[in-house]
Amino acid sequence: xxxxxxxxxxxxxxxxxxxxxxxxxxxxxxxxxxxxxxxxxxxxxxxxxxxxxxxxxxxxxxxxxxxxxxxxxxxxxxxxxxxxxxxxxxxxxxxxxxxxxxxxxxxxxxxxxxxxxxxxxxxxxxxxxxxxxxxxxxxxxxxxxxxxxxxxxxxxxxxxxxxxxxxxxxxxxxxxxxxxxxxxxxxxxxxxxxxxxxxxxxxxxxxxxxxxxxxxxxxxxxxxxxxxxxxxxxxxxxxxxxxxxxxxxxxxxxxxxxxxxxxxxxxxxxxxxxxxxxxxxxxxxxxxxxxxxxxxxxxxxxxxxxxxxxxxxxxxxxxxxxxxxxxxxxx
Numbered sequence: 047x048x049x050x051x052x053x054x055x056x057x058x059x060x061x062x063x064x065x066x067x068x069x070x071x072x073x074x075x076x077x078x079x080x081x082x083x084x085x086x087x088x089x090x091x092x093x094x095x096x097x098x099x100x101x102x103x104x105x106x107x108x109x110x111x112x113x114x115x116x117x118x119x120x121x122x123x124x125x126x127x128x129x130x131x132x133x134x135x136x137x138x139x140x141x142x143x144x145x146x147x148x149x150x151x152x153x154x155x156x157x158x159x160x161x162x163x164x165x166x167x168x169x170x171x172x173x174x175x176x177x178x179x180x181x182x183x184x185x186x187x188x189x190x191x192x193x194x195x196x197x198x199x200x201x202x203x204x205x206x207x208x209x210x211x212x213x214x215x216x217x218x219x220x221x222x223x224x225x226x227x228x229x230x231x232x233x234x235x236x237x238x239x240x241x242x243x244x245x246x247x248x249x250x251x252x253x254x255x256x257x258x259x260x261x262x263x264x265x266x267x268x269x270x271x272x273x274x275x276x277x278x279x280x281x282x283x284x285x286x287x288x289x290x291x292x293x294x295x296x297x298x299x300x301x302x303x304x305x306x307x308x309x310x311x312x313x314x315x316x317x318x319x320x321x322x323x324x325x326x327x328x329x330x331x332x333x334x335x336x337x338x339x340x341x342x343x344x345x346x347x348x349x350x351x352x353x354x355x356x357x358x359x360x361x362x363x364x365x366x367x368x369x370x371x372x373x374x375x376x377x
Contacts, residue, residue: 054085059094066375068285069364071343072098074236074327076182076215076278077131080107090125096374098124098343100327102131102182108174118180119328123341123370128327129180129213132170134162135190138218138238138260139245139281143186145219150253157189164193171197175212176205180328186218188259195227202231213326216278219252220262225269234326235273237261239289239318240282242305243360246298249305257305263293263318264308274326275319290315290351291359312351312359342371 065073078086078101089095103111108130111117120127136142136159141149144158162170167183171194174181181198185191191214198212209232217235220228228235238261242249249257259265266273275293277284293315297303310318324334333341348363367375 051081051085054081055088055094058085058089062089062094062096063375065097065284066367066369067364068287069345069347069367070097070284070286071345071367071369071374072100072323072327072329072333074100074102074128074276074323076102077104078102079104080110086125095124096369096372098126098333098341098369100126100128100329102128105130105132105170105174108179111179112177117178123332126327126329129182130174131182131184131215132162132167133184134167134194135160135185135187137281138186138216138241139248141248141251143218144190145187146189146192147256149251151251158187160190162193164196167193167197168200171201171212172204175201175207175210178207180211180213182213182215184215186216188219188221188224191217191220191224195224195231195233198231198233199227211326211328216276217273219256219260220265221259222269225262225265225271228271229269233271235266235271236276236326237263237266237273238278238282239263239275239315240277240285240292242296243288243292243298244283246300246302246304258307260305260308261293262308263310263315267310267314272322272325273318274323275315285360286319287351287362287364288360290319291356293318294356294359297357312356316351341369343369 135144142159144160148155148157171181183194185194194214213234215236217237275289293310294312296306296309321334324330333343346366365377366373
C-alpha cells in the first residue's frame with residue numbers, strides 16, 4: 047500500500063510513544079528515506095518526536111547528501127544524520143545469511159544469499175568513506191562479514207581517516223579471525239540482542255558449534271570490539287530490558303539455552319545498551335552515561351537490573367523516561 051505524509055506522521059507519533067514507554071531515550075533508525083527524513087524534521091518541530099534519533103541514510107540518497115555538503119554528524123542533539131546504510135547478505139531467521147559453510151539440513155549445500163558482490167562493496171565503501179561518511183553495512187553471515195572487512199581494510203590503507211567508526215549491522219556469525227580484524231580496523235558491531243529470546247527455535251539450523259559464535263557479545267568484549275544493543279525491529283522485539291535479559295541468559299522464550307559461552311553480566315549488557323550505543327553515533331561525550339555536563343536523559347525503573355533474577359529483567363516496570371530533563375513517559 048502507498049504510504050503518504052499523514053501515514054508517516056501518525057506512524058512517528060505511535061512509535062515515539064511505544065519506544066518511550068519501554069525506556070528508550072535515543073534510537074538509531076537503520077534505513078531512512080528522504081520522506082522519512084522530512085517526517086522526522088516535522089515531528090521535531092511540532093512536538094511529535096521526543097526521542098533522539100541517529101539516522102542511517104539509505105545508500106540511494108548518498109549522492110544528494112554529498113552534493114548538499116551534508117556529512118555524518120550533521121544535525122543537532124535530537125536529530126542527526128548518521129552513516130550510509132547498505133545490505134550485503136540475507137537474514138538470520140530466514141536462513142539466508144551468507145555463510146562459509148552450508149546450513150544444517152540443507153539439501154543443496156545452501157550457504158545463503160549474497161546481496162552485493164565484493165566489487166560492489168569495495169566501490170561503495172570507497173565512495174562513501176572518501177566523502178567523510180560513516181559506512182554501515184548489513185552483514186549477518188561470516189562470509190559476508192569477511193567481505194565487508196576486506197573493503198574496510200582496503201579503504202583504510204588507501205584513504206586513512208581518523209576514527210571513522212564504520213559499522214557492521216547485525217554482525218551475527220563471527221570467528222577469531224573476524225574479531226581480530228574488527229579490532230584492528232576499529233569496526234563497530236551492532237548485533238541483535240533480542241533474537242536469542244525471540245527467534246531461538248530458528249538457531250538449530252546453524253548447529254551447536256556456530257551458535258557459540260553468534261550474537262557474540264562476550265567475544266566482542268574479549269577481543270576489544272565495541273558492540274551495541276540492537277533489535278532490528280520489527281523483525282525482533284524492541285524492548286531494551288528484554289534484550290538485556292537475552293544477552294545475560296542466552297535463553298529463548300521456551301527456556302532453551304543457545305550458545306551459553308556468549309553469556310555476559312547484566313552490568314556489561316547495560317553498558318552495551320547505553321554508552322556503547324552512544325559511541326556508535328560519535329555521541330559518547332554527550333550521552334550514554336549519567337555524568338555532569340551530559341544530556342539529562344535517563345530512565346527510572348521499579349527494580350535494579352543488577353539485583354533481580356536475570357530471568358525477570360524483562361518484567362521490570364519502566365516508571366519514567368526522561369529526555370533532556372523532560373519526562374516523555376511516566377506511570
